[in-house]
Amino acid sequence: xxxxxxxxxxxxxxxxxxxxxxxxxxxxxxxxxxxxxxxxxxxxxxxxxxxxxxxxxxxxxxxxxxxxxxxxxxxxxxxxxxxxxxxxxxxxxxxxxxxxxxxxxxxxxxxxxxxxxxxxxxxxxxxxxxxxxxxxxxxxxxxxxxxxxxxxxxxxxxxxxxxxxxxxxxxxxxxxxxxxxxxxxxxxxxxxxxxxxxxxxxxxxxxxxxxxxxxxxxxxxxxxxxxxxxxxxxxxxxxxxxxxxxxxxxxxxxxxxxxxxxxxxxxxxxxxxxxxxxxxxxxxxxxxxxxxxxxxxxxxxxxxxxxxxxxxxxxxxxxxxxxxxxxxxxxxxxxxxxxxxxxxxxxxxxxxxxxxxxxxxxxxxx
Amino acid sequence: xxxxxxxxxxxxxxxxxxxxxxxxxxxxxxxxxxxxxxxxxxxxxxxxxxxxxxxxxxxxxxxxxxxxxxxxxxxxxxxxxxxxxx
Amino acid sequence: xxxxxxxxxxxxxxxxxxxxxxxxxxxxxxxxxxxxxxxxxxxxxxxxxxxxxxxxxxxxxxxxxxxxxxxxxxxxxxxxxxxxxxxxxxxxxxxxxxxxxxxxxxxxxxxxxxxxxxxxxxxxxxxxxxxxxxxxxxxxxxxxxxxxxxxxxxxxxxxxxxxxxxxxxxxxxxxxxxxxxxxxxxxxxxxxxxxxxxx
Numbered sequence: 059x060x061x062x063x064x065x066x067x068x069x070x071x072x073x074x075x076x077x078x079x080x081x082x083x084x085x086x087x088x089x090x091x092x093x094x095x096x097x098x099x100x101x102x103x104x105x106x107x108x109x110x111x112x113x114x115x116x117x118x119x120x121x122x123x124x125x126x127x128x129x130x131x132x133x134x135x136x137x138x139x140x141x142x143x144x145x146x147x148x149x150x151x152x153x154x155x156x157x158x159x160x161x162x163x164x165x166x167x168x169x170x171x172x173x174x175x176x177x178x179x180x181x182x183x184x185x186x187x188x189x190x191x192x193x194x195x196x197x198x199x200x201x202x203x204x205x206x207x208x209x210x211x212x213x214x215x216x217x218x219x220x221x222x223x224x225x226x227x228x229x230x231x232x233x234x235x236x237x238x239x240x241x242x243x244x245x246x247x248x249x250x251x252x253x254x255x256x257x258x259x260x261x262x263x264x265x266x267x268x269x270x271x272x273x274x275x276x277x278x279x280x281x282x283x284x285x286x287x288x289x290x291x292x293x294x295x296x297x298x299x300x301x302x303x304x305x306x307x308x309x310x311x312x313x314x315x316x317x318x319x320x321x322x323x324x325x326x327x328x329x330x331x332x333x334x335x336x337x338x339x340x341x342x343x344x345x346x347x348x349x350x351x352x353x354x355x356x357x358x359x360x361x362x363x364x365x366x367x368x369x370x371x372x373x374x375x376x377x378x379x380x381x382x383x384x385x386x387x388x389x390x391x392x393x394x395x396x397x398x399x400x401x402x403x404x405x406x407x408x409x410x411x412x413x414x415x416x417x418x419x420x421x422x423x424x
Numbered sequence: 425x426x427x428x429x430x431x432x433x434x435x436x437x438x439x440x441x442x443x444x445x446x447x448x449x450x451x452x453x454x455x456x457x458x459x460x461x462x463x464x465x466x467x468x469x470x471x472x473x474x475x476x477x478x479x480x481x482x483x484x485x486x487x488x489x490x491x492x493x494x495x496x497x498x499x500x501x502x503x504x505x506x507x508x509x510x
Numbered sequence: 511x512x513x514x515x516x517x518x519x520x521x522x523x524x525x526x527x528x529x530x531x532x533x534x535x536x537x538x539x540x541x542x543x544x545x546x547x548x549x550x551x552x553x554x555x556x557x558x559x560x561x562x563x564x565x566x567x568x569x570x571x572x573x574x575x576x577x578x579x580x581x582x583x584x585x586x587x588x589x590x591x592x593x594x595x596x597x598x599x600x601x602x603x604x605x606x607x608x609x610x611x612x613x614x615x616x617x618x619x620x621x622x623x624x625x626x627x628x629x630x631x632x633x634x635x636x637x638x639x640x641x642x643x644x645x646x647x648x649x650x651x652x653x654x655x656x657x658x659x660x661x662x663x664x665x666x667x668x669x670x671x672x673x674x675x676x677x678x679x680x681x682x683x684x685x686x687x688x689x690x691x692x693x694x695x696x697x698x699x700x701x702x703x704x705x706x707x708x709x
Contacts, residue, residue, distance in 0.1 A: 092472075093491075094493070104705075104707040104708060105598070106598035106657065106659075107598060108556060108557065108558040108598050108599070109557055109558060109559075109576070110557070110558075110559050110560075110576050111559075111560070111563060113557075115558060115559065115560040115598060116560040116564075116596060116598055116657065117657075118657065118658070118707065175469075175471075175473060176469060185463060185465060185476075186464065186466075187453040187454050187455070187464050187465065187466025187467070188453060188466065189468070190466075190467055190468050190469075190470065191468060191469050191470060191471075193469075193470065193471070194467065194468060194469055194470025194471065194490075195470075197470045197471070198444075198445065198448060198467075198470065199702055200708065202441050202442060202444075202445035202448075203445075203701060203702040203703075203705070203708070204441075204445045204448045204449045204700050204701055204702060205448070205700045205701075205702060206448050206453070206467060206700075207453075208700075227622065227679060228621060228622060228623075228705065228706050228707065229702045229705065230702060230704075241521065242520040242521060243519075243520060243521065243522070243523050246554060246556055246599065247519040247520075247523060247525065247552075247553060247554045248551075248552055248554070248556075248597075248599030248600065248601045249523075249599065250519070250522075250523025250524075251519075251523050251524060251525070251551065251599075251600075251601065251637065252599070252600050253523070254522070254523045254524050254637055254638055254639060255635065255637055255638075255639055255675055255676045256622075256639050256676070256679040257635070257638070257639025257640070257678070257679065258639070260522065260523055262521050262522075273454055273464045274453050274454065274464070274466070397557055397576055398557055400557055400575065400576070400577045401555040401556050401557055401577035402554075402555055403554075403555075403556060404556075404557065435697075436697055436698075448700055449697075449698060449699075449700045449701055450697075450700075451699065451700060
């Protein structure tokens with residue numbers, strides 16, 4: 059059985075950053091991803107990131123992906139692609155399927171950086187071909203360079219819905235409307251302004267009543283909502299569209315954490331159930347860490363920092379990094395995370411993360 | 425560029441792309457019909473998790489077209505229900 | 511000067527004239543009348559500060575707390591426009607009310623294809639994407655440093671200078687890509703052949 063210091067499951071920004079940090083400290087890392095190439099959702103992000111210079115503000119997501127890949131390749135991280143990690147067993151053994159064969163690998167530390175899953179929103183007609191997740195549409199236009207439809211209605215005005223509307227326009231599609239059930243737009247004003255300038259209306263206090271079509275989406279009926287979020291009769295409006303993108307948020311992908319016996323907590327601000335973890339990203343199972351969306355839905359920038367945090371702690375606990383050096387790095391990373399989690403939007407994540415740390419302390423009996 | 429057939433019709437596909445991309449490019453959005461009510465289903469999650477995009481590919485049913493790359497000469501068929509082997 | 515109406519940025523994504531005038535990134539009318547000046551339409555506290563470092567004149571200030579709203583120092587701003595492509599939110603514009611007799615020059619970021627051509631007459635749109643007047647493309651800047659965010663400058667009647675913030679995109683539901691010179695036929699009608707960022 060193959061053995062190593064660190065097994066990283068998921069090669070998105072969190073997994074890549076952890077691998078770079080750990081390998082940089084001389085730990086032996088095996089990086090696993092079920093896809094044919096690493097990078098997670100980074101390569102779909104054709105827009106410029108926010109944050110500060112150290113957070114790579116102004117750099118486009120896929121360029122950040124390329125930078126991380128370059129570092130991973132330079133360090134010679136052992137990467138297994140097209141490899142599914144299907145289970146975690148005793149003594150930090152991970153079951154993987156590679157080339158249709160099962161193999162077991164064992165690590166001293168494991169990072170679960172498996173990302174997130176899109177939330178479906180259900181309405182009559184949601185099963186018609188043409189209704190899809192917003193992220194799914196993004197993969198098609200930015201990775202596979204194909205439009206899954208021509209006239210789009212986007213359900214959800216968080217940053218995902220707003221950004222994807224913009225990217226659909228860039229790919230040559232028409233975005234007929236963004237529909238938002240809340241009375242306010244969920245995402246950043248600047249993202250909303252971009253699509254408004256391009257003529258895309260945003261209908262707040264509205265939702266999709268039903269989607270009609272013979273065998274595919276042909277018509278989208280929206281309806282206004284009252285203050286109790288209930289549909290108001292006779293306010294229905296019909297939109298001609300052939301595609302509906304559901305941007306209803308994400309929830310952490312935690313199956314492996316559940317298998318491993320990690321204690322879960324429910325955090326609505328961070329997307330739902332997620333593994334309780336401490337200030338070093340370690341879960342209630344010693345040696346198993348989480349980072350990125352698996353540890354709570356945030357952004358690529360926080361994912362990278364959390365990955366680095368986990369990697370630094372692992373390197374220290376494995377004896378590759380002195381306590382002093384590790385402390386210095388962790389302080390710097392935590393300050394960076396604090397900056398990213400500031401402001402009226404991200405302070406909710408900040409508070410939610412504090413709640414998680416408190417839950418962890420309670421779990422430890424402190 | 426390579427060629428695959430979908431329900432007997434030849435379509436072009438780009439090297440390395442997922443089957444679903446070639447289908448969408450050709451305007452094909454229905455991947456299968458459900459067992460009980462024979463309802464159409466198509467691409468939904470794009471990430472290999474929901475199984476709405478499954479089709480029978482070269483005789484093998486339940487192939488997730490959103491995470492399976494195309495190969496020259498692949499025979500792709502709309503799947504009805506659970507599909508059949510061979 | 512024409513203004514615009516909006517219920518506000520929270521419900522519509524479009525700032526009201528009041529919301530903008532109150533923000534530290536919006537220049538005074540006096541400054542606007544002196545020549546080209548930057549207009550930063552970023553009124554929400556989000557962690558973001560590349561505009562601060564991009565300005566060669568040091569005219570944009572955010573400070574150590576990166577959620578601060580960008581503040582424009584009118585005395586330092588030369589209206590050079592480097593900030594326009596530095597903003598990840600595409601929220602910065604440069605307006606020159608003194609461009610020519612009766613015309614103003616509005617410069618804005620434009621990340622779509624096809625780019626218009628210099629000299630072309632275009633439909634100048636407001637913050638809702640509605641055509642307000644015709645404009646003429648005077649300059650298009652797309653240097654490597656802009657990281658694939660071209661900056662388009664159009665001349666328009668002066669009275670619309672505070673209203674016009676772009677040109678029309680993908681009009682009437684028809685994809686401009688249908689006429690892409692790279693050759694579209696029945697075999698690739700859903701292909702994204704020409705992409706403003708990915709090429």
